[in-house]
Amino acid sequence: MENSWLTAFKQQIAQIDGIGGWTLQVFIVVLAILLINFFLVRVLRRLIAKTDTSKNPWDDAVIHSIRQPLRLLVWVVGLSFAAEIIRAKTAAPIFQFIGPARSVGVIAALTWFLFLLVRNFEQALIKQNQHREEPIDHTTVYALGKLVRTAILITAALVVLQTLGFSVSGVLAFGGIGGIAIGFAAKDLLANFFGGLMIYLDRPFAIGDWIRSPDKEIEGTVEDIGWRLTRIRRFDKRPLYVPNAVFTTVAVENPSRMSHRRIHEVIGIRYDDLHKMGSIVEAVKKMLRGHPEIDQSQTMIVNFNTFNASSLDFFVYTFTRTTEWVYFHEVKQDVLLKIAGIIEDSGAEIAFPTTTLQIPEGVAIKGEHPGIADSQASSGQDSV
Numbered sequence: 001m002e003n004s005w006l007t008a009f010k011q012q013i014a015q016i017d018g019i020g021g022w023t024l025q026v027f028i029v030v031l032a033i034l035l036i037n038f039f040l041v042r043v044l045r046r047l048i049a050k051t052d053t054s055k056n057p058w059d060d061a062v063i064h065s066i067r068q069p070l071r072l073l074v075w076v077v078g079l080s081f082a083a084e085i086i087r088a089k090t091a092a093p094i095f096q097f098i099g100p101a102r103s104v105g106v107i108a109a110l111t112w113f114l115f116l117l118v119r120n121f122e123q124a125l126i127k128q129n130q131h132r133e134e135p136i137d138h139t140t141v142y143a144l145g146k147l148v149r150t151a152i153l154i155t156a157a158l159v160v161l162q163t164l165g166f167s168v169s170g171v172l173a174f175g176g177i178g179g180i181a182i183g184f185a186a187k188d189l190l191a192n193f194f195g196g197l198m199i200y201l202d203r204p205f206a207i208g209d210w211i212r213s214p215d216k217e218i219e220g221t222v223e224d225i226g227w228r229l230t231r232i233r234r235f236d237k238r239p240l241y242v243p244n245a246v247f248t249t250v251a252v253e254n255p256s257r258m259s260h261r262r263i264h265e266v267i268g269i270r271y272d273d274l275h276k277m278g279s280i281v282e283a284v285k286k287m288l289r290g291h292p293e294i295d296q297s298q299t300m301i302v303n304f305n306t307f308n309a310s311s312l313d314f315f316v317y318t319f320t321r322t323t324e325w326v327y328f329h330e331v332k333q334d335v336l337l338k339i340a341g342i343i344e345d346s347g348a349e350i351a352f353p354t355t356t357l358q359i360p361e362g363v364a365i366k367g368e369h370p371g372i373a374d375s376q377a378s379s380g381q382d383s384v
Contacts (some may be wrong), residue, residue: 104160198244216250276346280342283345288316
C-alpha cells in the first residue's frame with residue numbers, strides 16, 4: 001500500500017515536471033526579479049538619503065543617474081533568463097531573438113545611465129560654479145554636455161547595429177556618401193548647426209544675457225541656445241526663436257557685459273541767466289565728483305555747449321558704477337534732481353521753448369487805440 005502511494009506521487013511529480021515544470025521556473029525567476037527590485041529600491045533610497053546630506057554633489061549625480069537604469073537592467077537580464085527557460089522547453093522560433101534583445105537592452109540601460117550621468121554632472125557643475133572665484137561660463141558647460149550626450153547616442157547606435165549583425169563600416173561608408181546629398185538638402189539645417197557651434201566657441205553671449213541687434217528687431221534675454229534655434233525672451237515676455245545662422249550675418253550687442261552705464265544729458269537755461277552759466281557748470285562738476293555712484297576713473301565732461309534757439313545749453317557726460325538697468329535709473333534720477341537744485345539755488349531757471357515777437361514802434365493792433373490807428377491811416381501806415 002505504501003509503495004503504491006509513493007509510486008503514484010512520483011508519477012504526479014514527473015507529470016508536473018514534464019508538462020508545466022518550466023512554468024514554475026519562470027514564476028520563480030519573475031518572483032526573484034520582483035524581490036531584487038524591491039530590495040534594490042530600498043538600498044538606493046538609503047544611499048540617496050545619505051548622499052543628499054553630503055556637500056559633495058558628484059556622488060548625488062552618480063546615485064540619481066544609476067537608479068532607474070539599474071532597475072531596467074535587472075528586468076532585462078531576468079526576463080531574458082526566463083525566456084531562455086521557455087525556449088529550452090518549447091523550442092519556439094520567436095525566442096531565437098532573445099540574445100540580441102538582451103544585448104540591446106543592456107546597451108540601452110548603459111546608454112541611459114551615461115546620458116543621465118552627463119546631465120546630472122552638468123547641473124552639479126553649474127550649481128558648484130556659483131561658489132567659484134572664477135566661474136565657468138554656463139554656455140560652455142551646456143555645449144560640452146550636449147556634445148558628450150550626442151557622442152554617447154551615436155556610439156550606442158553603432159554598437160546596437162553591430163550587435164544586430166549590421167556592418168558598421170558599411171553604415172559609415174553609406175553615411176559618408178549620403179552626407180553629400182543630405183548636405184545639399186539640409187543646408188539651412190547645417191547652417192544653423194554650425195551657427196550654434198560658433199556661438200558656443202566664440203561666446204558672444206550666454207544664457208541669461210540681454211542682447212540686441214541693430215540690424216534686426218532682436219532684443220531680449222537669452223533663455224536657451226540650441227543646435228538649431230536660440231530662444232530669446234522679449235521684454236514684453238513673448239518668446240522669440242532665432243535660427244542660429246542669423247547670428248553669423250548680423251551684429252549683436254551685449255549690454256549685459258558693459259562695464260559702466262553712461263549718463264549723457266543736455267540741459268538748457270534761459271538767455272537771461274547767461275552770466276550764471278559758469279557757476280552752474282562748476283557746481284555740477286563738483287557735485288558729480290563727490291557723487292558715490294559716479295565712477296571718477298571714467299570720462300567726465302560738464303561744459304557750456306550751444307547757443308540754442310531758446311536756451312543756453314550745457315551737457316553732462318559721465319558714467320555710473322552700476323550696470324544694473326533699474327538701479328542705473330535711480331542714480332540718473334538723483335543726478336538730474338541735484339542738477340535741477342543747483343540751477344534753482346543759483347537763481348537761474350531751466351529754459352523751455354519760447355518765442356519773442358519784436359514789434360516796431362508805431363505799430364498797433366486795429367481797434368485797440370482808435371486815435372493811433374486813425375493817425376496811422378492818415379499818414380499812410382499799415383495797421384496790424
